[in-house]
Amino acid sequence: MRSGLDEMVALTKRFAPTDGIHATSVPRLSLARYDRPHEPMPSVYPPCVCVIAQGSKAIHLATERYVYDRSRFIVASVDLPLTGEVIEASPAKPYCCVMLELDLKEAASLLLDADLPPPAETAPGRGLFLSQASPPFIEAVLRLLRLLATPEDIRALAPLAERELLYRLLKTPEGWRLRQLASGHGQARRIAKAIARLKTHFDEGLRIEDLADEANMSVSSFHAHFRRVTAMSPLQYQKQLRLQEARRLLLSESVDAATAGHRVGYESPSQFSREYRRAFGAPPGAHLRRGPVRARA
Numbered sequence: 001m002r003s004g005l006d007e008m009v010a011l012t013k014r015f016a017p018t019d020g021i022h023a024t025s026v027p028r029l030s031l032a033r034y035d036r037p038h039e040p041m042p043s044v045y046p047p048c049v050c051v052i053a054q055g056s057k058a059i060h061l062a063t064e065r066y067v068y069d070r071s072r073f074i075v076a077s078v079d080l081p082l083t084g085e086v087i088e089a090s091p092a093k094p095y096c097c098v099m100l101e102l103d104l105k106e107a108a109s110l111l112l113d114a115d116l117p118p119p120a121e122t123a124p125g126r127g128l129f130l131s132q133a134s135p136p137f138i139e140a141v142l143r144l145l146r147l148l149a150t151p152e153d154i155r156a157l158a159p160l161a162e163r164e165l166l167y168r169l170l171k172t173p174e175g176w177r178l179r180q181l182a183s184g185h186g187q188a189r190r191i192a193k194a195i196a197r198l199k200t201h202f203d204e205g206l207r208i209e210d211l212a213d214e215a216n217m218s219v220s221s222f223h224a225h226f227r228r229v230t231a232m233s234p235l236q237y238q239k240q241l242r243l244q245e246a247r248r249l250l251l252s253e254s255v256d257a258a259t260a261g262h263r264v265g266y267e268s269p270s271q272f273s274r275e276y277r278r279a280f281g282a283p284p285g286a287h288l289r290r291g292p293v294r295a296r297a
Helices: 002-015 104-113 135-149 151-170 176-182 187-200 208-214 219-230 234-252 257-263 269-280
Strands: 020-023 029-034 041-045 048-054 056-061 064-068 072-076 080-088 095-101 128-132
Touching: 002 029, 002 048, 002 095, 002 135, 041 234, 056 095, 064 072, 064 128, 080 234, 095 135, 104 151, 104 176, 135 151, 151 176, 176 187, 187 208, 187 219, 187 234, 208 219, 208 234, 219 234, 234 257, 234 269, 257 269
Parallel strands: none
Antiparallel strands: 020 029, 029 095, 041 080, 048 072, 048 095, 056 064, 056 080, 072 128
16 A cells, blocks of 8 residues: 555655645546645535545544545545644655545445445534555556546546545545435435535524434434534634635635625624634634635645
8 A cells, every 4th residue: 555655645646746635637637736834724525535656644523633645535525614634744754634525325226236334323423534445446546646647538437436545535434324315215415414514504694403303303303413413512612614715715815804704694793703813713803814715734
């Protein structure tokens, strides 16, 4: 596996020659490279798998901390507000990471076509998890990554390589978490739909009763399952989405603090300022015009 990871480092350095997050010509595939550890960076991660070829990183989900390196990869099975921090990187050995956003419809197709066992009807699992980077899994990642060197093959072969990677992922010991979502029914799928609604309507007023009713759950059951998946209550999740979007607005669009707070749903500028400072350790004004946001992977 080490030679495969070393090839991943070489390919990442080739197609991500500078610090930052780099989109690629393979759909939903991006590369990250950092020559030094960086400060914690908040971002909303989509359903994705992140595989480190070199270096290490810490991911914070609410009060939980996940550390991974080239021996383990991390998966977000639903949209999650996370804070990432590269903790091992140097110019000689830069942090190199491959990130693929997951197509859960393709996962559902695989459950049928590959005759994978359906998930047990258990309570939903955490929407963020670590798994061991086995040689077959690393080879599947490499097959997708190698296509960057032959762009004429991407259209024909990338779907096949991605399907193999997803198949390997579904077969890992933690793959049942994705099978819960891909199966199209059950509590995990209903919570995922509520998360999707929150993600697109985070700036609106939130009634837990409405979300629970749409999920066909009691309020107490919905609250418990939502926290089990996200490590947050629905209100805490909404607040994280609002604050992260406000931070993005301040950094990339140069709006003033009052405008950013209003656009993400805050009616009180003082409340917005308090909660922003609590989340990011500085008032909103400190993040004005500091440059573009770089996050994930």
